[in-house]
Amino acid sequence: MKKKQPKKRKPKKIQKPKPLRTVYNGIDVDGFTLADYQMEKALYDQLKAESNDENFSLLSLPQDNRLREIIENKRTMYLEFWNSKRIPTGGGRKSDKKILEDFKNLRSKKWKDILIKDANNNKIILWDFSSLDSGVNQYFPEMLDVPTTKGSVLDCLRDKDRFLNGYEKKILKPGFYKVEKTDSSFYSVFSQMIRMGSESHPVVNFPSLVAQYIVMESYYNTIKLNNGIENDNFVVLDECSGWAGRLAGILCSFHKLRNDYQSRYGRKLHITYLTTDPNKDVHERFAAIVNDWFSLVEPKHSLDYFHFHKQTLGCETPEFLSYCKGVLSDLNVSGANVALTSPPYFDQEQYSKDPSQSCVKYRNDYPSWVQNFLSGMIKNVYELLQPKGRFYLNIANTKKGSKLFPSETESVRLLKEHGMKEVVTYKMLLSGVPNKNCVNVTSVPNIKTKEIKLKKFEPVFVYEK
Template sequence: MTFDHSPYEGNEYLAKSPHNLTIFELRQLDDPDFWAWAGAFRKDVVHAWDELGVPVTGGRSADEIVDQFRRLATLDVSGMSALDDLTGTTDCILNNSTVGSVCNQFFPTMLKTKDIDAVSLTGISIYSMFADDSRLGSFVEQVRNMLVNDPFSFFSHPITMPETVDLRSWLVNEASDQDTRIWFSTKKAPKNALHVADAEMDALLGEGLVLPEQIVGAGPWHVRRYNRLTRIMDIAKMFRHIAGGTPATNFRPSTAKHLYLRFTEHISQTEKVVVYDPSAGWGGRILGAMACGNEREIHYLGTDPNPDHWMPDLGITKYEYLANYFHGNVRTHHRNTCEIFRVGSEDIADDPKFQAYRGKVDFVFTSPPYFAAEGYSDDPRQSHMKFRTYEAWRDGFLKPTLETSAAWLKENRFVCINIADVRVGDRVLPLQNDASNILLRLGLAKHPTLKMVMSEARLGSKETDRGTPTMRNFCKVNGQRRKYEPILVFQKLIGHDKMWAGEDLSPEMLEEMAR
């Protein structure tokens, strides 16, 4: 059997499918026909995903992948530090660059990741919305809502007009355009959008300038336009929102590059640095390491037990394939290297090859699973499958992972852990505090936590009586309140291995050390 391990690109199979209907056609289907379309389209999606290795969302072309890799290698990442206006501290990482995100295309199972309910430890993924027959009704409901309301503005946009516009004349002119269609929506719109009040709508209906099927919800409305030739696969990114949870995301390679260079800048440029990533994830951090080749020589160590990432015919993992693909297309001053261990980070300390790096690691940097927030696969070695309660996961996975990280780290070197608390029902699991306490008990010195600003432009509208967001972990950058994810920063000080006895610390001592 011949395997094609190239990163997936555009989903040509679905683009050419007879079920790749236009938005206009789908909006006209009655219930029986829409259900029939949904069943047939889902089968096409599963075939493309399972047999051709291309998720429903598709991806960029090979030329675009190479272009992004080359731009990442030359990207200046030194200017990402930003001021938090709320605290007056320059502890934010503000990165608006998504260059390198095409590394997702080397991992077609990424959107099979389940958004796990941490109480029942079950979940659904974007893939299961297509492959699981019991999800057909939910699929129909969600897709129909998106086509009727377009809540994320994937295919339509509000019409903005001067207040003096004659609505009737505009509607007559618009009706003559064969390529566009309009509808009347109640979703939030800009203040200068073309609005229609109830009384005016009644008159327009009476004159036949508006048809009942063009109206969604009760007024007042604003007018939205879309191209009638737009097909469902033209807006395939909308399917990232149909599972009802949060789709899997990758660590930005450009942010990873920033952190590698930032936390090794005190090390001589003539030294090859060894970095260790206990949870290699979806390749964002290994790509960031390879892209540092013009600035620094790096040897990347990664652990990941996920069997989906093994290529048996090549005898390498997808991480190594990604690194080789990068070097096959990008020339850098140093050809940075990698070594991947197909073992969980809680068990890696027993691996003979990995033991050779004890005390030789220059930087530990990872983003571990947030207990059971995401199910990367159903393999029994996955931490959320192996440890079924938070306490068992903390003691059986997180603690030994951080113990190994501390033991393998050189003195005067850093650990950065991207980890945040998660809510389970009425309980907030204290991942951030527990990880900090483990590292403090291991004798590492705590530095101020970094705030990795998330990509959303601004926070939601829910606020306390004092006008602050109800959401945890928010900052204010360039006048906008933004959500962030914490990156814990710890350092193994010089003399640590001689003086640290690993004594058990009281909660009071831990609290004092964490300040």
């Protein structure tokens, strides 16, 4: 008998990962190695020793000094790089592989992992210390060029003397210790230092895992109240999309919500993200993140269960209200289950020049901003929420010189005036220099806090319709 030939297995098709749609995909940043640094540092130490001047600084050297020239060349090179290709926010550019890794890690994070307790009063604190948002930040290099109190971080690159000063302070003076350890992530350490040297604080993203916590908490709250979700569609309203930190939070809660819903009710849950932001420059980037997430992170066809609606209208306007009402009616639901946002803090940061940007529309007019923007936004949220739906509002006071803009108390007043009831106020820890609002985190287990004792926080007001 003829021996049957074993069936030839078809070779498995290896799926090539699709490239992500970050704006500088495929660009590499080089040009500064550990050897460069060591050479510059030796030159600097030598110049300093020769000068015999206590107040020695690079700025006091003649323009044609070799070290000054090296640093100036570097400045123009990076500026040219920014002008032509945009360098990413924070540290160095991440590869597609690393961004994808961040996304997958975000997705697998447990939703309660960001909860810590205030050692003083046992109250809950929200702290996402994972740095996983940096994957999503990679879609928004503009974050480096948002003017804040001392201009934008990129303004440091534009100003010759400021760059020289920052370079000396953060790179050539003792303390640039990370460089000694490794040169593999050299560029990222370097750009971080430049950022710090510029003394201009960069805008930060809303921590995605905090957003995930809020979404999950409000989901459990909703199903407890209603024994399910209206029309099996969980709707999250975000009045100011920002830099997609909240979008990423919702994306990483997506499979958790759906798995839980399926096991409880035996039905498939849809999730809707309804949002707006006047910043037209970055509008398309949100759809890119959603597409990347669903083509690379979630199983096939999951996008059928995620509904993404974004506008560029001002969230305080009647136009936005009627747009949202239209979407909600199309989805056959009576309102959003939860609202979550972090609006502009008056005019502290100038995100874009679009006329409906709140810092453009209410320029230099805080009372009008409170009355029209803040109040209008809260009024719209109230109208769009389902009864008992919660509004999580992250906002902070700002200062200009000695003048205080008390947006926190104004928000609380307006939330109450518009008929909402207080539930709780969370403290959300953020990176940045500790100010008056600080939490001592030394007692938090499993967290490397050797150097950081105090962390800055901002409130998240939770109110219910």
